[in-house]
Amino acid sequence: xxxxxxxxxxxxxxxxxxxxxxxxxxxxxxxxxxxxxxxxxxxxxxxxxxxxxxxxxxxxxxxxxxxxxxxxxxxxxxxxxxxxxxxxxxxxxxxxxxxxxxxxxxxxxxxxxxxxxxxxxxxxxxxxxxxxxxxxxxxxxxxxxxxxxxxxxxxxxxxxxxxxxxxxxxxxxxxxx
Amino acid sequence: xxxxxxxxxxxxxxxxxxxxxxxxxxxxxxxxxxxxxxxxxxxxxxxxxxxxxxxxxxxxxxxxxxxxxxxxxxxxxxxxxxxxxxxxxxxxxxxxxxxxxxxxxxxxxxxxxxxxxxxxxxxxxxxxxxxxxxxxxxxxxxxxxxxxxxxxxxxxxxxxxxxxxxxxxxxxxxxxxxxxxxxxxxxxxxxxxxxxxxxxxxxxxxxxxxxxxxxxxxxxxxxxxxxxxxxxxxxxxxxxxxxxxxxxxxxxxxxxxxxxxxxxxxxxxxxxxxxxx
Numbered sequence: 001x002x003x004x005x006x007x008x009x010x011x012x013x014x015x016x017x018x019x020x021x022x023x024x025x026x027x028x029x030x031x032x033x034x035x036x037x038x039x040x041x042x043x044x045x046x047x048x049x050x051x052x053x054x055x056x057x058x059x060x061x062x063x064x065x066x067x068x069x070x071x072x073x074x075x076x077x078x079x080x081x082x083x084x085x086x087x088x089x090x091x092x093x094x095x096x097x098x099x100x101x102x103x104x105x106x107x108x109x110x111x112x113x114x115x116x117x118x119x120x121x122x123x124x125x126x127x128x129x130x131x132x133x134x135x136x137x138x139x140x141x142x143x144x145x146x147x148x149x150x151x152x153x154x155x156x157x158x159x160x161x162x163x164x165x166x167x168x169x170x171x172x173x174x175x176x177x
Numbered sequence: 178x179x180x181x182x183x184x185x186x187x188x189x190x191x192x193x194x195x196x197x198x199x200x201x202x203x204x205x206x207x208x209x210x211x212x213x214x215x216x217x218x219x220x221x222x223x224x225x226x227x228x229x230x231x232x233x234x235x236x237x238x239x240x241x242x243x244x245x246x247x248x249x250x251x252x253x254x255x256x257x258x259x260x261x262x263x264x265x266x267x268x269x270x271x272x273x274x275x276x277x278x279x280x281x282x283x284x285x286x287x288x289x290x291x292x293x294x295x296x297x298x299x300x301x302x303x304x305x306x307x308x309x310x311x312x313x314x315x316x317x318x319x320x321x322x323x324x325x326x327x328x329x330x331x332x333x334x335x336x337x338x339x340x341x342x343x344x345x346x347x348x349x350x351x352x353x354x355x356x357x358x359x360x361x362x363x364x365x366x367x368x369x370x371x372x373x374x375x376x377x378x379x380x381x382x383x384x385x386x387x388x389x390x391x392x393x394x395x396x397x398x399x400x401x402x403x404x405x406x407x408x409x410x411x412x413x414x415x416x417x418x419x420x421x422x423x424x425x426x427x428x429x430x431x432x433x434x435x436x437x438x439x440x441x442x443x444x445x446x447x448x449x450x451x452x453x454x
Binding site: 020021024025026027028031033034036037054055058059062065066069070071072073074075076077079080083084086087136137138 | 189190191193194197198200201202203204205206224227231235292293294295296297299301335363364365366425
């Protein structure tokens with residue numbers, strides 16, 4: 001139990017620093033600038049235990065979003081998008097649940113859920129998060145079709161990184177075993 | 178009353194969600210207000226220090242480019258210095274300078290955080306109110322305009338970059354005095370647009386665009402060059418400009434303090450209030 005807590009704690013800080021110091025610094029020249037912004041930090045929220053208290057999940061979503069906001073100077077924007085993610089996560093998980101429900105020890109990862117279910121789960125949640133985030137960012141700017149394109153292209157980029165991170169952690173677990 | 182508590186217990190998750198969401202949106206919408214200062218600025222010192230540590234590493238990678246830019250600027254300044262002019266007159270007089278009174282001071286600062294890929298981009302500088310920086314001061318690089326100071330803490334300040342959907346820069350051509358407003362519509366961080374130039378103005382590709390003194394910048398600071406000339410409607414030109422500042426490679430910038438700003442502001446405020454009456 002304690003080790004689980006430590007793992008979550010480390011995952012939070014590693015993802016926060018990767019987001020702020022690596023992913024937010026990526027700049028692509030030319031007209032595609034702004035179309036490929038990855039927000040890998042939401043993986044922390046996606047991988048929290050399946051039976052986590054819903055209030056705690058909301059609170060953690062809020063804190064995660066606000067931490068990112070403090071670095072990017074966008075007060076409330078990521079917090080708001082994360083809250084939507086935290087609020088809808090149990091619903092999405094129920095939709096994808098096997099008939100007998102989840103076991104409480106299940107890990108929300110590729111090994112735990114199986115590749116296809118994990119991919120559906122993460123990509124739907126990522127899409128929702130990015131859509132809310134970009135809508136909040138744009139408010140009155142740019143036309144909607146362009147915004148959707150930015151949402152989809154960024155979702156693809158984030159998903160690539162999520163898959164990549166899963167491959168990395170899976171390899172290290174296999175080596176340990 | 179009992180029912181009321183039952184409802185709260187039943188929908189507690191939804192209620193907490195609404196409360197937190199309300200708070201987030203409140204922060205987002207009151208982007209300039211005291212609340213944002215209170216919530217975000219207290220941590221700004223911590224965040225600022227992390228970015229300083231980061232840029233100490235990344236600055237090394239940009240040293241070559243930075244040196245070249247500084248050398249170029251030095252050459253330009255040296256060319257303008259009085260020692261590089263040949264005196265054509267034999268008259269020698271002591272100059273008690275009543276003709277020129279200093280209006281602008283420059284505060285150097287290092288860029289410790291920068292983005293170009295958002296709709297609204299900001300920079301963070303490692304100089305704040307202790308060095309005399311105040312909100313609304315213009316910021317330039319050795320190549321041209323960068324942005325305007327937004328928030329200030331004792332050691333850091335944030336700058337609303339020219340690459341921000343809310344930025345408008347009053348700009349004119351060097352070859353004639355037609356003026357318009359330069360802004361950025363997203364996409365490439367090098368390309369912006371220049372609005373409100375009448376269609377009869379003679380403009381060609383490569384024309385230099387500089388600031389006017391109508392907005393916060395001093396007059397004559399480089400904005401960029403005309404990149405593409407088109408026609409929008411009947412009366413206006415559709416101009417694309419290439420910014421002279423390379424926003425993706427900013428290390429050092431100058432914050433400009435206008436020593437006569439207070440005088441100008443009071444005068445303009447007075448005129449405006451009389452206008453209302």
